[in-house]
Amino acid sequence: MKLISYKNIAYAALGTLALAACKPKLEQTPISKGKSLDFTKYVAVGNSLTAGFADGGLYRDAQINSYPNFLAGQFKLVGGGDFPQPLFSEAQKNGSGYQQITEWNGSTPVIKPVITELAVTNATTGQLARHEGPNNNLGIPGLRMVEVTNASVAQLNPYFERLLPPLTAKKYTDFVGESNPTFFTCWLGNNDVLGYATRGGDSTGIFVSGQYPISTTGIPGTITATPLFNASTDSLINKLTANGAKGAVATIPDVATIPFVRTVNPAVAAANGGVFPRITFPLASGLTAAQANLAYQLAGFNSPGFTTGSNNYAVYIAGGTVVRQMNPAIDFFLLSGQATLTNPTTGLAAGLGVVRPNPSFNPANPVGPANFPVLANPIADNIVLDRQEVSTIRTATSAFNTKLRSAAQIKGLAIVDADAIFNQIIRDNGIDGVSVNSAFISGGLFSLDGVHLTPKGYAIVANQFIKAINTTYIAQIPLIDVNARNIRGVVFP
Amino acid sequence: MRKIIFTMLGLCTALWAEAGGFQVVLQGVRQTGMGNTGSALADVSNAFYNPASIGFLESGGVAVGVNSIFSNVEFSPTLGSEVYKTENPISLPFYLHGAYGFGKDKAFKAGLSVVTPYGSSVKWEDGWVGQTSLEQISLRAIYIQPTLAYRINKQLSVGAGFQYMLGSVNLQRKTALPVNGAFADSELDGKANGIGWNLGVTFKPVEQISVGVAYRSEIKAKVEDGTATFSNIPNLQGPAGLSLAANFPNLANGTSTTSFTSELPLPAVLTIGASLQTNENFTFNFDARYTFWSSYKELAFTFKDAVAGSTLSASPRNYRDRIVLGAGAEYKIKDLSLRAGGYFDPTPVPDGYMTAETPDANTTFLSGGLGYKIGKLNIDASVLYGDKAKRTNTNVALDNRNAPVGPAGTYKTRVIVGSLGVSYSF
Structure with missing residues (x-):
């Protein structure tokens, strides 16, 4: 009996040996979060781009394809934690509603709004179904840097309002401070020029003497005065780094090159x-x-x-x-x-x-x-x-980017120079071997609103964050293989 | 039923390249046991390696053998942290040799061999990162070779063979469509054939020494009427739909088909072998095998109808000629033979040209074997173990459509081959 069992063991051992000999032992491409980073709680701070806004709206599929969610997926590979997002429910998956191509009229796309399965609870105010539970994506569509210390914005912006308990007035700086991140990304400030750009620099209805086009009081639709922008940036970055969190800060791309302007x-x-x-x-x-x-x-x-x-x-x-x-x-x-x-x-x-x-x-x-x-x-x-408005925007963008870079630099944060990167992408028709261009609809980078990005565009942005983080913090976080995953651009019917 | 038959055929002929490139050097279990050396020995299994060697057979004989190849490839992409594996298809390349002596002192030998010297069978796990390069490939080539050898005298024998090759290729991969993040399934399937020859001289200056030189010609495996099928193409309207229809010929119900031609060189090989019998029991072999891989410049498919704007799909290979050096020995104790050997197989695949179907690297092979003689019957067994060097594909070459020939990353392959053969001399 004993003999037989020894024999079996011997056979099993031989079999295992034979199989083991045949198994190649390939170690994965080295990855590491570096010595100084902690991705236990990654929090994303920003505006619509951070929320995943696309095609003129915020909806569940776009939220899932947000660049912070792409980033969190890669952070997870190096030990990062979960990344809960304020996703709209499946039943209300179309969120705020968004634009989609429903059919073609010859070679012209017919773009219509999606109006079913919305999360809109009040059509007049644009209020949206409240999100309860953990949330690490604190991107608020429409949010401007100048608003981060203004508590009343919490009730005026439906995307912010839905993330808070009812009737909460809260400064965005406090909101992000309470999230207590171990790591953060911050891409904010685009709307401090964008509102002026998308209204073509038209002052109708917002003209206040001496406050146009540049406002020292943060009037919506104007360009934020640089000192005001600078002060808000300091408040935000100080809050985010108060507990020693590391992070990455992105600059603002040139608004004058987006399809909304160039199509x-x-x-x-x-x-x-x-x-x-x-x-x-x-x-x-x-x-x-x-x-x-x-x-x-x-x-x-x-x-x-x-x-x-x-x-x-x-x-x-x-x-x-x-x-x-x-x-x-x-x-x-x-x-x-x-x-x-x-x-x-x-x-x-x-x-x-x-x-x-x-x-x-x-x-x-x-x-x-x-x-x-x-x-x-x-x-x-x-x-x-027009030319003067473009010039005004570029002057302001340049000043804001100078501030964003210096604020990040002082704290030793990674800097994602989105301004330079987008110029590069548009000039080279792609980046890192991923082909995209800035053409409306067909370019693959920008969504149907001509301002926000497609999932492919957001994945590209996530890779730029990773590259900056890897360089600054001596980490080896793997990039997203955008081509292999064939991440989509605009959806065609 | 048809499917079952196909599966059985597949089992019998699916190969996995165990030598450099997609070469399979497993045409004699005795030779394999000695590190694939011994081409100068008077052994019926040498009809393929060196047709002259069978001239020194006393009379005739037959040999059959089957090899079971277990191979594993792992891949870790440069972009990413995953490790992807090939599924583990067991392939069973076989050989069959027969020779019959006739004429005065039976100096003439007429032989027939059926062998599988080239082939490849790889299946990557579903959804792997390189799926747009390759999901699976099955490349088969069976050579049927009638041989004639003539022993001129006790020192010299010459031989020649004619080779008819019939084979097949099946290649499947995903095609990333530029719309909606969709992938289509692509399959290329075809039957191939070609002809070639081999020629050899074996010289025995003294009874204990044999030296052989043999040349096997290249065979161009031609696919005349292959079928290219692209399926799961989404049904889109407007310009997007028109663009898909323009890129995929004969598109209907999400499937596009066209025919293709292709030509794959099965390279020429020059084999030089030397065997030295130091005493009645000991034989040493040294073999060098020079494979003219440089004829494999590209893998090209010419479609009847343009696919994605071109009738040509050409992926560069630019293989390099390589020489394999091996040594082996056989020791006889009465009716039992013990064999061992090894060889170094430098890869013909240049840097940047590693593909998912041939992620080749320099390989060291070691083998051991046993033979047992019962009268005129010999039973042979061998085990061959190959360890390919870990190799990283960076600066990946591009094909004629500017797509990389394979995914960038690091490959590691191990292969183990168990072989069993029977031969009978008469």
Whole structure:
């Protein structure tokens, strides 16, 4: 009996030996969180980009594809903890609602809002279903740096409101401080210029004397004054590092390069055989340049300076009563104005940007300023981001980025220079072997709102964070293999 | 039923490359036991290694053998921390040799061999990181070789063989579609054939020494009418759908098919072998095998209809000629033979060209074997163990569509081959 069992053991041992001999022992590519990092509680601080906002809304699938969630997945490989997010429930998975391509009209995508399975609890205020339970993704869509020390924002911003107990007034700095992270990422400040950019620098409705375009009091829709931005940044970074947490801070990319700004001019040119249209005076109707100029002056604008022969096509309002001929290389039609501009009866094809017929003109009695054959027809300020506005934005962005870098540097934090990185991606049509470009819809980087990113774009951002963290903290956190996972861009029907 | 038959065929002929590249040097259990040396010996199994050697057989004989290959490949990607493995298909390459002596003193030998000198069978675990390079491949080549050898005198024998190769290739991988993060399944399947020859001289200056030189020609394995199938292609509308239809020919119900041609070189080999019998019981062998791998420049498929904008899918290989050096010995105690040997097999695969189907590296092989003689019957067994050096594929080469030829990362392979053969001399 004993003999048999010895024999069995011997056979088993031999068998094991044979199998073991055949098993290669490959160690995984070395990974490490480095000596100084602790990913037990990773907290993401930021705005819509951090929340995962995409396609003009915040919805469950987009939240799952947020760059902090991608990051947390990689942190987990080096011992990081769980990363609970304030996900909308499956039943309300479409969250705030978002844009999607529902069908094609020829080669033009038909983009429509998703309006079912929403988490909107109050359509008027935009209030959203409350999130209860642990939450490490503290990204608040719409949040500006200037607002982080303003407790009333908690109730005004529905994305913030839903993360708090009812009727809580709380400063964002306190909110993130209480989360007590061991590691954090911070990508905030984009909205301190974005609101100004997406309204084309139009001051309508927000004009307060001396507070436009740069506001020292943080009026929404303006650009935050640099001293105010700096103070808020210090408050936030100090709070985040108060307990010794390490982290990474990202700079603000140039708003003037996103598809929201760069899509319509090429589209207008493409519709005109690849050349941005120009206008020749006298018009087919016989209207002369001088008459067109006069129409603008009669309407209270300056003369747009039309001359006989070829002129730039469109005239837009540069602010107040100032109009200017558009230079499509440096003045940009915004995506928000595409429908207006391409409308066949009232858009560019029907005289928008030049003149339109005066409906009350009486040829029998062509006398007096009100009785001129044509009316000025300038393009509204809020759908054009012009050269001066771009310059204002870039100056502010540069100042904010200087502050973000220095605030991070003082605390020894990793710096993700998103401004430089996005310029690089757009210049090289990709990064790290992942191909994307900044084209609207087809580029793979930007979602259907032309401002926020696709899952592929967010995965690329996560890799940039990892690279900065690895360098600063001498860690070996593996990158996400975006190509192998074939992470999606815009969803096509 | 059809499926079962296919499976059985698969079992019988699926191979796994145990030598460099996709070469399989397992055409005689006795030779394998001696570190794949002994090509100059008068052994019916040498008809493939050196057809002249069978000229020194006293009369004729037959030999059959089967090898079972257990191989494991592991891969750790440069980007990432996982370790991916191949599933463990056991493949059973076989050989069959027969020779018949005739003429005066039976100086002429007519022989026939059926062998499997090239092949590869790899299946990676589902969802592995390199799935767009390869999910699985099965490459088979069976050579049928009639041989004629003539022993000119006691010192010299010459031999030649004609080779007809029939084979098949089946390659499956995922194709990452540029829309919606979708993957399509791609499968290339074809039958191949080709012809070649071998030629050898074996010289015995004295009874105790044999020296042989043999050359085996390259065979171009041609696939004339393969089938390329792309399935699971999402049904999309508008320009996205048009783009898919433009990239995948004959697209209907999510499946696209076209035919393809291809040509894979099965390289030429020059074998030089020397055997020295120091006394009645001891034989030493030294063999050198030079494989003309440099003819394997690329793996190209030419589609009948353009796939993803081109009728050509060409992945560079740029293999390099390599020489394998081996030594082995046989010791006889009455009817029992003990064998041992080893060889070093430098990889023909240059840096940056490691692929998921051939993640090759320099390999050291060691073997041991036993033989037992019962009258005219010999029973042989051997075990061969190969340990491929851990190797990292960095700066991965790109194919004609700018896709990397394989995933970047580190590979490690081990292989163990058990072989059993029977031979009978008459």
